[in-house]
Amino acid sequence: MKRPHASRDVRERALAALDAGRSVADVAACVRSDPSTVRRWRRQRATTGDVGPRPRSGRPRLVAEDDHADLLAQVAAVPDATLADHAVRWEAEQGVRLSVATMGRALRRAGVTLKKRP
Secondary structure, eight states: OOOOOOOHHHHHHHHHHHHTTOOHHHHHHHTTOOHHHHHHHHHHHHHHSOOSOOOOOSOOOSSOGGGHHHHHHHHHHSTTOOHHHHHHHHHHHHSOOOOHHHHHHHHHHHTOOOOSOO
16 A cells, blocks of 8 residues: 655654755655655755645646535535536536546535435
C-alpha cells in the first residue's frame, strides 16, 4: 500500500534539518522517505518558496464543491428521485451531463444518501 504524502510539518522539519547541516540521506532516513524526495522538497522551496504539496493533476470534477448547495437543493426538491432522475435534472438545470455513477459519487461527497427505506 502506498504511503500518504508527507505533511507540511514533516517537510518543514526535514528542510530545517538540511539547513542545520545534516545530509540528505540522513534526513531521508529520519522522515522515512527517499533521498530524491528530500532533494525535490529542497528544490521546490528554492524555486517557489513554499514546501507544501503541489496541486494534483487531472481533470476537475463535473460537480465541484461550489455546486453542492445546488445539488442539495435539487435533492430536497425531489427527495424520491432515483440517481438517474437526478442526473437528468442536473443536465437540464446546469447543462452538464452526468452518468448515474458520477451523480452517486457527487451526492456521497455532498453527504447525501438516497436510501429508499428507513
